[in-house]
Amino acid sequence: MGLRGMPLLVLLVVAAAGLLAGTLWLWPALARRGASVIALRIGLLVALQASVLGVVFVSVNRAYGFYASWSDLLGTDHTVAQIVVARPGVTRAAAVDPASPLMSLASSPVVVPGARRGQGGRLEEVRFAGPVSGIATTGHVYLPPGYSPASRPLPVIVVISRQAGSGAASYGAQRIAAVAAAQIRADRMAPAIVAVLSPAVAGRADQGCLDSPGGPQAGTFFSQDLPRALTLAYHAAPGPSGWAVLGGAGGGYCALQLATAPSGQFGVAAAAPGTYTLPPGRGETGGSPGLRSQDNLLWRLRHWPAPPVRILFAGPGQARQFISLVRPPMTVATIGPAAGPPPLAPALDWIGHALAGRP
Amino acid sequence: MGLTSGTLLLVAIVAAAGSLVAIVWVWPRLARQRLAYLAARLAAIAVSQLLVIAAFLIWLNSYFSFYASWSQLPGASAGTRLAMPQRAVAGPVTVFGSSPGPAPGRSRLAPLADGAGTLPRETAASAPATAGRLQQVVIRGERTGLSSGPGYVYLPPQYFQPAYARARFPVVLAVTGYPGLAGGIIHRLALPAVAARLIADGRARPTVYVMLTVSPLFPADTECTDIPGGPQVASFLAQDVPRAVEQTFRVTATPAGWGVLGYSTGGYCAVKLAMMYPDRFSAAVSMAGYYQGVRGHPVPGLWGGSIGYWHENSPGWRLRHLPAPPVSVLVTSSRVGDESLPGTLAFLREIRPPMRGYSLIIPEGGHNFRTWSRELTPCLKWLSRRLS
Numbered sequence: 001m002g003l004r005g006m007p008l009l010v011l012l013v014v015a016a017a018g019l020l021a022g023t024l025w026l027w028p029a030l031a032r033r034g035a036s037v038i039a040l041r042i043g044l045l046v047a048l049q050a051s052v053l054g055v056v057f058v059s060v061n062r063a064y065g066f067y068a069s070w071s072d073l074l075g076t077d078h079t080v081a082q083i084v085v086a087r088p089g090v091t092r093a094a095a096v097d098p099a100s101p102l103m104s105l106a107s108s109p110v111v112v113p114g115a116r117r118g119q120g121g122r123l124e125e126v127r128f129a130g131p132v133s134g135i136a137t138t139g140h141v142y143l144p145p146g147y148s149p150a151s152r153p154l155p156v157i158v159v160i161s162r163q164a165g166s167g168a169a170s171y172g173a174q175r176i177a178a179v180a181a182a183q184i185r186a187d188r189m190a191p192a193i194v195a196v197l198s199p200a201v202a203g204r205a206d207q208g209c210l211d212s213p214g215g216p217q218a219g220t221f222f223s224q225d226l227p228r229a230l231t232l233a234y235h236a237a238p239g240p241s242g243w244a245v246l247g248g249a250g251g252g253y254c255a256l257q258l259a260t261a262p263s264g265q266f267g268v269a270a271a272a273p274g275t276y277t278l279p280p281g282r283g284e285t286g287g288s289p290g291l292r293s294q295d296n297l298l299w300r301l302r303h304w305p306a307p308p309v310r311i312l313f314a315g316p317g318q319a320r321q322f323i324s325l326v327r328p329p330m331t332v333a334t335i336g337p338a339a340g341p342p343p344l345a346p347a348l349d350w351i352g353h354a355l356a357g358r359p
Numbered sequence: 360m361g362l363t364s365g366t367l368l369l370v371a372i373v374a375a376a377g378s379l380v381a382i383v384w385v386w387p388r389l390a391r392q393r394l395a396y397l398a399a400r401l402a403a404i405a406v407s408q409l410l411v412i413a414a415f416l417i418w419l420n421s422y423f424s425f426y427a428s429w430s431q432l433p434g435a436s437a438g439t440r441l442a443m444p445q446r447a448v449a450g451p452v453t454v455f456g457s458s459p460g461p462a463p464g465r466s467r468l469a470p471l472a473d474g475a476g477t478l479p480r481e482t483a484a485s486a487p488a489t490a491g492r493l494q495q496v497v498i499r500g501e502r503t504g505l506s507s508g509p510g511y512v513y514l515p516p517q518y519f520q521p522a523y524a525r526a527r528f529p530v531v532l533a534v535t536g537y538p539g540l541a542g543g544i545i546h547r548l549a550l551p552a553v554a555a556r557l558i559a560d561g562r563a564r565p566t567v568y569v570m571l572t573v574s575p576l577f578p579a580d581t582e583c584t585d586i587p588g589g590p591q592v593a594s595f596l597a598q599d600v601p602r603a604v605e606q607t608f609r610v611t612a613t614p615a616g617w618g619v620l621g622y623s624t625g626g627y628c629a630v631k632l633a634m635m636y637p638d639r640f641s642a643a644v645s646m647a648g649y650y651q652g653v654r655g656h657p658v659p660g661l662w663g664g665s666i667g668y669w670h671e672n673s674p675g676w677r678l679r680h681l682p683a684p685p686v687s688v689l690v691t692s693s694r695v696g697d698e699s700l701p702g703t704l705a706f707l708r709e710i711r712p713p714m715r716g717y718s719l720i721i722p723e724g725g726h727n728f729r730t731w732s733r734e735l736t737p738c739l740k741w742l743s744r745r746l747s
Contacts, residue, residue, distance in 0.1 A: 057415075065697060075729050083689065286666065
């Protein structure tokens, strides 16, 4: 009779009912003195208890499927099967080739005034393909002079800027590379790999580098795919202590959001001062109030433990509320000016110092 | 009196047995043919029956390592909101006790040493380089602020041998089902004992095993999820825990050296975490897991009220709508006796490159530790071949 079958349960229920009725019925007859009568009492009670316990056990086991059979319960079945390789499902034409998460499309030297050609490092135009997010996008990677896969690992600065693609704009890839090269050459900044990307990687409007529930996974791209691609392609220092994110031209929310996210891939972040209560475009939360709450960076500072990150506010404007909510081990610094565009060179210098662990 | 204390079980058994003795004793006085006496007999039998069932349940709870205390029982904490964690002051990994690891294949363990870490007299057989070490730990999440609750780390003998003094070991993170305490992995699944045997026989390379309950906020069932506006449990298990372990033990820091294994809810979590964090894990074993996030859940706001977020947390949906991540998964189930079979087979059919799928389907076995123990040896060998 199967352990999970109805017959066993019926049998146990009938037995329990019969034993209960029998016990109540035979009670007066067993009220006499004598060892044999007492033994009968004990026997009846134990049988009744056991049958009720059996009903409880068998019904719970049927409901939750703990034990499949008697041999399973008693541990007498030692059969093990072989591990079988699953036949791979149909490969759809994937937008992303995971074998090459980073592909170099073009490379050009970066020219530093007063230096010989080749002493400014080089700027590569690359294509990122994210195996987790499914997002593929282009960007730029600046490699400092003397970079080689054999040299010691370099820290990484990810610059997120809406102007990433527009060459000579103040937060365009070419100008960022030129400024980084000049700062490195002047020894004001330690050599670092600098990746420059647009926040609008998911082929639509900038959503603050957040995952849209069931939609484009921009957050996953920046926190998982990008670090993995850069680590596989270049000799990069391990995160988060060796990784910084700089929000330029509209990328400030992205930078601070990624630095305060629990996945924690970045140890240093810099952005223009601001309120940061809402992502650009208000974000997509799939109707979730919880996601809406945590998209507010001030909410994160109030409700999540302070992460071990160093934050810099660079440029004009105010971030009083944000700064007032910063608790150790998180630290915050500010640099001017009071007006004009956010300064790139001092921000890069500060990040370089922070990545080197200097105050 | 603690729910899992031996004293409680003893008291319950004595009470149940005592009630039987008492009935036999008062039997003649309840023997009259009146309705009131019939009712008294029935009441006596019912009370005794309840005591027997209580003793049985208390034994069952400790045997299966379901709940550690009264306050964790369902109902005791119903309706309480999940508290946001506060930052911990201690280091990332706190070691509360340490004992020699199990002899290969033997699940019986020496008792854990006290907090001071003093061990019973050390012999050649119990020295770390021979027996390895089983440490009781609590891991605190740097970013999420969550705490693992009592967990264990098994360090194989090689960890303490001079030849391996500079080696970094691969790691397997093993998580329980729900409800479940980390002790179940040691006492019922006997993972350290099975691992010790495989390592001693050279059938698995020396590996560090980290064993945790699947829900750091136990008894809340968090399904290893970053709960919107709440505790970030996925980030805790997949980012904070590996980082803390890397800072404390000599282990590899690359995903190639990290695997994750679990049973039941832990199986769902193993596959989900590996698919969401291939930067952390390269291989996952799911024993009798499920591949779609649970619905109608007692934890308020588990998916933040968003269907999209629930989809993202369903491994099956991820395979249909997102690129397959570069990880290997081994899923187990049984032909007869476990309801996980249809979901497991459906998930296997969805797997496509670069993700690699493997299955271990045994002929018969229920949703229990005995089934998973049978499957554990091939699962650990499979993991060992994939981790470097």
